[in-house]
Amino acid sequence: xxxxxxxxxxxxxxxxxxxxxxxxxxxxxxxxxxxxxxxxxxxxxxxxxxxxxxxxxxxxxxxxxxxxxxxxxxxxxxxxxxxxxxxxxxxxxxxxxxxxxxxxxxxxxxxxxxxxxxxxxxxxxxxxxxxxxxxxxxxxxxxxxxxxxxxxxxxxxxxxxxxxxxxxxxxxxxxxxxxxxxxxxxxxxxxxxxxxxxxxxxxxxxxxxxxxxxxxxxxxxxxxxxxxxxxxxxxxxxxxxxxxxxxxxx
Numbered sequence: 001x002x003x004x005x006x007x008x009x010x011x012x013x014x015x016x017x018x019x020x021x022x023x024x025x026x027x028x029x030x031x032x033x034x035x036x037x038x039x040x041x042x043x044x045x046x047x048x049x050x051x052x053x054x055x056x057x058x059x060x061x062x063x064x065x066x067x068x069x070x071x072x073x074x075x076x077x078x079x080x081x082x083x084x085x086x087x088x089x090x091x092x093x094x095x096x097x098x099x100x101x102x103x104x105x106x107x108x109x110x111x112x113x114x115x116x117x118x119x120x121x122x123x124x125x126x127x128x129x130x131x132x133x134x135x136x137x138x139x140x141x142x143x144x145x146x147x148x149x150x151x152x153x154x155x156x157x158x159x160x161x162x163x164x165x166x167x168x169x170x171x172x173x174x175x176x177x178x179x180x181x182x183x184x185x186x187x188x189x190x191x192x193x194x195x196x197x198x199x200x201x202x203x204x205x206x207x208x209x210x211x212x213x214x215x216x217x218x219x220x221x222x223x224x225x226x227x228x229x230x231x232x233x234x235x236x237x238x239x240x241x242x243x244x245x246x247x248x249x250x
Contacts, residue, residue: 006118006187009088009125011049016090018042070112070194077151078105080113081138084120091125095132099124102139109149111215115191122184123153123211130157131208148197148214159205168201188213 018041025035078101085092085099092099109116120138127136134156142149160168169189192199192213203209 006121007052008049009091009121011045011052013087013090015042015045015049016094018045020090070115072110072112074108074110075113076105077107077109077140078103080117081120084117084124085138088121088124088128092128092136095128097128097131097133098135099128100135100137102137103151104140104142107140107142107149109215110217111195112191115194116215119188119191119213120151120153122188126184127153127155127157127209127211131155134208146217148216150212150214152210152212154208154210156208159207160201160203160209161205162203165201165203169199 018038022035022038022042025038081101081103085101088099124136124138136156137154138152139154140149140151169185188211189199192215196216197214199211199213201209201211
């Protein structure tokens with residue numbers, strides 16, 4: 001279910017990119033074969049989105065515990081973030097959201113690049129959804145002295161009510177205004193903690209939210225788990241927050 005959740009973002013980007021190409025070629029006069037292939041691409045992307053949704057609906061209830069093994073390596077952070085922003089550009093363009101990469105171009109990390117990419121992808125996608133026609137900023141700083149590297153994703157959205165701040169990372173908790181199963185931020189928390197890091201959110205209603213997390217320079221354990229109590233398993237219709245508010249499907 002966690003893997004299926006992560007597939008939704010690239011599939012959405014592919015679907016929207018295919019739609020834009022269809023519209024542009026229809027306007028400019030497309031070759032018939034190219035138009036047919038684009039329709040085929042768009043149709044199959046939508047079909048995949050439906051299949052991924054079914055996997056989530058059917059398998060989230062089977063989640064009990066997730067073990068995450070790290071594969072650390074050194075890499076430059078700025079190019080990774082830039083690549084993620086390019087991949088998410090179709091989604092940001094659809095929402096009218098500007099994305100800004102403020103990560104220092106000389107910052108290196110020793111982390112699991114695959115898991116870190118999924119952390120950032122979930123946080124940025126979530127921020128775009130809650131900041132239409134706004135701005136999403138990705139930043140990082142290295143305090144030095146052996147202290148953990150800190151990263152953040154901020155948005156200019158509606159913000160999160162103070163009484164709900166502590167709940168946004170709970171698995172299977174969802175925003176009733178969004179179509180999700182409440183796994184996005186649970187994935188983020190799981191992968192950050194697998195690095196022995198910490199994740200938290202700062203938010204002011206009406207001004208936006210900033211999700212911050214740390215990546216220590218060394219790890220104390222090789223696996224981390226996130227429990228999902230059986231009695232909280234997801235039904236066909238996603239469980240709603242006890243109070244409405246503009247946070248994530250997060």
